[in-house]
Amino acid sequence: MTDSHSPALAASPVASIPLSLLDLAQVGDGETVAESLRYSTELATYADGHGYERIWYAEHHNMPTIASSAPAVLIAHIAAHTSRIRLGAGGVMLPNHSPLAIAEQYGTLAELHPGRIDLGLGRAPGGNQAVFHALRRSPAASEHFPQDVVELLRYFSGTGVEGVQATPGKGSDVPLYILGSSLFGAQLAAATGLPYAFASHFAPQALEQAVDIYLRDFRPSPLPDGGESEPYVMAAAAVIADDDAQRAASEFHKAKVGRIKHLFNQGRNLTDDEAEMLLDAPPGAQVKEMLRYAAVGTPDEVREQLAWFAGHARADELILAPLAGDRDVLLGTVKHLAPQGG
Template identity: 65%
Template structure:
């Protein structure tokens, strides 16, 4: 693997698990990932979703950082329309002061929930229209160059927390290019515009004092197991869970009901969401990731382990870890 590998941890709460169980699994994963050689772990802001526990990324990041030493940690991402730029500057400025040199801040403009949730957060859909100016305001706070006269972020000013623009459309690609910031594409769940967005970002990129050359992180789903059949079964289970999450409205479908929904056009959108999934044995998934790196024109991959089973979830990332991948220049074994 010629690019850095990172992890997107969705802090999933599986059937029969509690939120406490989810956080314990995330902490354990981060400690292992640090040893395995992953570059970073990101946590995404989601609201009103009983199966995802990362509603407060900054709090979760602080907990994980306190139990690790070197791995980079960040939000992938904070949905900026849900917040004021000043509050995010203060939160991530606090993290940067507590854990210097380890904090990232990915920014998205989606609400991270449905319209009722947006209203409960005391925001409106129109908040997303201010995303570009909000990014600049946030960047100013973190650099100690506030764009709001008389207002400074404490903590935050001077920490210069690295910013990443997240997206699944051409809008984010254009913004990241114009600001000279790295770009992370959400191809792990919204793959349709991947090639066009990355090409646009690279062609329109304007060098900045943050970044001299374009830098692309691409998300990809993975399930790896020594038994190829186990990996395939885990993918089917993951799809069934998404059926419940998207269409269940508070009820859990049986396997038969979920499979029936997956077979009709409404359910096939789940297959579309999961266009980029590496599934199979560790060797097969590594080969897939090599292909996907070229296909996405990516400088870094961020892996989302889809496996519902905690053991397969953890082992997937163990199998694919940089420390587990032989160097291409290593001499072949004599055995």
Template identity: 55%
Template sequence: MTKFSLLDLAPISPEHGIEHALSTVVDMAQAAERSGYSRVWYAEHHNMPIIASSATSVLIAHVAAHTSTIRLGSGGIMLPNHAPLVIAEQFGTLEALHPGRIDLGLGRAPGGDRNTLRALRRNPMDADRFPQDIAELQGYLNGNTVIEGVHAIPGKGTHIPLYILGSSLFGAKLAAQLGLPYAFASHFAPQALHDALDVYRRDFQPSQQLSQPYVIAAMNAVAAPNTARAQTIFHDMLRHRLKALFLPPEVAATITDNQVDDILESPQGLQVRTMLKYTAVGTAEETRDWAHGFVQETQADEIIVAHQAADAAERVRSVELFGQALLNNPV
């Protein structure tokens, strides 16, 4: 039976501040736990005014303290931004506090622009060390450190499961080579989904962590009590996404909805719609049926869902509606 999980970026709405976004993160995780989701992941981003999940480890600790059974993790930690030892210690601490509930998903993107790289004390070439950084991190977590005399405390011997995240063939090849689960970011980068999954499954080499390929595919969902409301929420989200990605803040603050709708019909608008190709919109049953089709298309072992709504209460409601529909009719 296919697992379903939740991806939460802790979005900051234009009407509310960061405190509201972070309190909604707890509401989302609790709703996911009630509704049968397997795990909740949070993604590291930096210098993005619409996302509050930059301090990913801190966010996981906070949510773990307000939930009891659901797995929690990173989707992902951008490893080139950090010393592997520090990440091993952070997640080792999380595992010690919440045994058996912590995942560590890893990506190699910066999670921000070039100026953000400077602020993080990063060089663009740091990403080239991603495979070596993973090996070092694994060594700290499994107790076989690759740097003599250096151990992660906490972290040593925890064997926290690692996941490779990606939106291109690079991540697929690396996950296959290392024998790790692979999560594809098809919720915003759908183009290479099938090629990446084919490469991963074809080239997979068993490892101590994993004996056969394990695929997580990402999708978006907007579930509402009726189809019309879901379509309205989705259209509002398209407007919000276009303003955040393509318009300067001073323009986004003054532009009208009609003007945004005109831009949505332009090539920039097409780019936003293409990013959201894998999105289920409708009632609980309609989004569940769409998700069933996505499972058939990808043959994924797990689907991770980013629920899209500007309003926090509607986002929580989407989590509940979609999850309950799947509980009643699992894939």
């Protein structure tokens, strides 16, 4: 986190609020998908035994470096290898699916693993126009996101929709969360009485205003068991923690170069040298802004940065997104920041 955004790092201990993880099941250079998923299982097994609140998996499509395209399947696998930690989608891109199918999938998971399943919901497509076509969906589906969220709430609460009940799903304990990076998600979460998770790990611009709106306009859900009685804010931060501050900084630099290569390839694969050159150009400034709330450094430094960020975001919970490409540094980050070390 830049100095301009963290003027007073000596804040209350970050251990005072729950810490959770976002795992994109990234596929590193030279890795197979199977290897990536084994790393995700290893990470979850550690987090399960060391105090993390939850792990979420995000739905992405047509991205060769991300293996979390089917969160429900991945959650089922991870749940079978863990015993305590909550697991969920962070999130399911609801325009890609019917609410009934999602209610049945996550209702099934909740019946198999009671008290451990979350369902975070986003309205982005999780891919490009070609992905929409391949999924047999239309970009217009995003316009129905608020209605689809209410429909999901009805399936889980048991009120159903037009004579249709979700089985499994009806009466299942599956808390819903609205994910967002703009004011729209904050408004919807407030109107439906749901917890709100802000994607400040890659889209920080609207964080403060979105949280303002959510806290100001929050209303409990009128549906039975449909939401929270009080607002609940979750905020995400990219993290790299290592005993060697220079190694942490190097991994952060590599992550920025990788982000430039992904976002600004202009139809061809940029070389590392080309991406490096763009770091000091407008594309680099855009990537640095995306990572404004990244916490990078030694474990103590990162904990201090996260403590400041929790207060800044008025967060009830932080979602940590490990950013390092090096597997040892990535897992080390999770270990260094674990609520229960060892």
